[in-house]
Amino acid sequence: MPSLMPHGALFVEGLDDEHAIKQLLARHNIHIHDDECPLRVHCKGSDTGVIDAVSVAIKASGKHPVGFVVDTDAFEPPSSQFPKGRRLSRTDRWSAIRARLASVEVVLPTPQQPIDSELPSGGFISRSLRFERDVGVWLMPDNRADYGKIEDLLSTLVPKGDALFELAKRATTEALGISTTRPSENPAIQTKNERKGQLHSWLAWQEEPGMSYGHALRRKYFEHNSSVATAFVAWFKRLYGLP
Amino acid sequence: MLTHVDLARYRGFKTYKVRGLSRVNLFVGMNNSGKTALLEGIQFLASGGDPSVLAQSAIRRGEVVVRRPDAPTLVEIAHFFFGHQIEPEADFSITGNNGYTPVTVKVISLEDRQSKSEDLPKVPRRVGQFAIKIDGGRRRTPEPRIYPLTREGVVQMEDPAPWRFEGYERLLIDRMSRFQGSPSYFIGTDQVDSVSLALMMDEVAMLGRDSMLADAMRLLDPKLEYARMLSGASTLGFRGSKGGVIAKLQGVERPVPLGSLGEGMRRMLTLASALSTTRGGYLFIDEVDTGLHYSVMAKMWELIITTATAYDIQVFASTHSYDCIYGLAKLFRKQPDLKQVFSVQRIEAERQDSVAFEPEEILAAIREDIEIR
Numbered sequence: 001m002p003s004l005m006p007h008g009a010l011f012v013e014g015l016d017d018e019h020a021i022k023q024l025l026a027r028h029n030i031h032i033h034d035d036e037c038p039l040r041v042h043c044k045g046s047d048t049g050v051i052d053a054v055s056v057a058i059k060a061s062g063k064h065p066v067g068f069v070v071d072t073d074a075f076e077p078p079s080s081q082f083p084k085g086r087r088l089s090r091t092d093r094w095s096a097i098r099a100r101l102a103s104v105e106v107v108l109p110t111p112q113q114p115i116d117s118e119l120p121s122g123g124f125i126s127r128s129l130r131f132e133r134d135v136g137v138w139l140m141p142d143n144r145a146d147y148g149k150i151e152d153l154l155s156t157l158v159p160k161g162d163a164l165f166e167l168a169k170r171a172t173t174e175a176l177g178i179s180t181t182r183p184s185e186n187p188a189i190q191t192k193n194e195r196k197g198q199l200h201s202w203l204a205w206q207e208e209p210g211m212s213y214g215h216a217l218r219r220k221y222f223e224h225n226s227s228v229a230t231a232f233v234a235w236f237k238r239l240y241g242l243p
Numbered sequence: 244m245l246t247h248v249d250l251a252r253y254r255g256f257k258t259y260k261v262r263g264l265s266r267v268n269l270f271v272g273m274n275n276s277g278k279t280a281l282l283e284g285i286q287f288l289a290s291g292g293d294p295s296v297l298a299q300s301a302i303r304r305g306e307v308v309v310r311r312p313d314a315p316t317l318v319e320i321a322h323f324f325f326g327h328q329i330e331p332e333a334d335f336s337i338t339g340n341n342g343y344t345p346v347t348v349k350v351i352s353l354e355d356r357q358s359k360s361e362d363l364p365k366v367p368r369r370v371g372q373f374a375i376k377i378d379g380g381r382r383r384t385p386e387p388r389i390y391p392l393t394r395e396g397v398v399q400m401e402d403p404a405p406w407r408f409e410g411y412e413r414l415l416i417d418r419m420s421r422f423q424g425s426p427s428y429f430i431g432t433d434q435v436d437s438v439s440l441a442l443m444m445d446e447v448a449m450l451g452r453d454s455m456l457a458d459a460m461r462l463l464d465p466k467l468e469y470a471r472m473l474s475g476a477s478t479l480g481f482r483g484s485k486g487g488v489i490a491k492l493q494g495v496e497r498p499v500p501l502g503s504l505g506e507g508m509r510r511m512l513t514l515a516s517a518l519s520t521t522r523g524g525y526l527f528i529d530e531v532d533t534g535l536h537y538s539v540m541a542k543m544w545e546l547i548i549t550t551a552t553a554y555d556i557q558v559f560a561s562t563h564s565y566d567c568i569y570g571l572a573k574l575f576r577k578q579p580d581l582k583q584v585f586s587v588q589r590i591e592a593e594r595q596d597s598v599a600f601e602p603e604e605i606l607a608a609i610r611e612d613i614e615i616r
Binding site: 057 | 589598600601603604605607608610611612613614615616
């Protein structure tokens, strides 16, 4: 079957996300590796970076679709209202994105509906009438979890019952206990990164220790068709008009 | 200050809205997107419907018929109308919120007017039946300006003004427009030569703005006392294909060539001179990045924004250069206050309105490598 080459722009949070998503899509025969592929992946975003780019990405020249893959778990830097900063959840992220979508006339329900109705579990796709392009949003991992990143999607792709992963989970739990006794200048792993610790530990114990997510996907250490991953790929195909 | 402009049937724009203009405005877009036409249209409005503004833009575009050097320039006025058609009742208009009545240009039949021959300007031979009527402008609507069309569809809009100096013969194509009070000036893409700079600096001198020019140049080099052009008549000084511009620096007894102060200083001097002549008015700069290396773009923007703000000049510029936008973003990061007086608009004649970008969006576009042009 000939490989599918979508046209458009996709915004993701960082390099890890970029490589993982490209390799996951490749496992579904969607290839966006080459320079010739007309889909550009933008991944210089910091925590709020992808969201900051939403309005200008939709106003950018051209009429091709634009997609945003956003971490649901993020941290807002300290402000006058929240002097210690604030952990942002799914509803915070969706509010921020929604406001920017509205500013560029993306079709949204009026009045505003509850989040689960506006943001389907299969991902958000709508259209900006003014700028004549389709727009998609995917909140990692599955548009439903309150806090999530790409690692949460990837953990659904670890083969069921994999003993090394069970060990990685136990080891990470143990490490989190130790980390509380570490000096504050050199902290060890925090609870918010538990999933990341589990995955990197698991990858450390494969034949090629320390593979990146993308590499491990390509080498098929990860599976490719959990229900979350399948839903993500289906959203991608709908947004970019692939069969 | 203009914040809104509407065009109807002007050049390639059937209808076009521009909103959210600010003190300094940058129009971006592909080649042939209509950026230059938009600049010219806004100047025509800002000048209050000055016919010489139309004539000068036609000359820049080569839409003129010149028969003899001392004969009047004849403007092929059809190109200003959407669809390039001169027919009865054809018209275009430019409207803005600067308190002026809309400026309109209409094709009228000469028989309609109960005219006496003294009313019309000196009429070229082979006059046809039609004329161009320009209306609108300042708050108190002035007399309409009427120009007969020849049968070939050209119009004589102004007296010839040949200018001769040292063997250079040129039409005084880019004179200041002060038709209804507010000065306006258009810097076209061809103006990077010595003659244009000399004319500009003469204008600065005649307006008594030499110290304003020096202040502006000091944004680029704080030790600069003044810059001036040598006449080239003597064998002293620095000569060369670009003509001699010297700069006097504080603490240095003899002046140095302007170029030794850094990349692009001649062009900066041209921009600073143009700003100095349009105090309280409007400046239009087509392809603002012309003649400047990418490394000095941020400096150029600092010069323009700071001077325009200090001297109440509304600036409209165009570019299709990425480096120009990158330089702007670099300046915004260093001096966030300058963002507030700036607007960036993408122009596409196929749309019906411009796409306005907030300064924060420009920063995001550069950071994320998003194409906004």
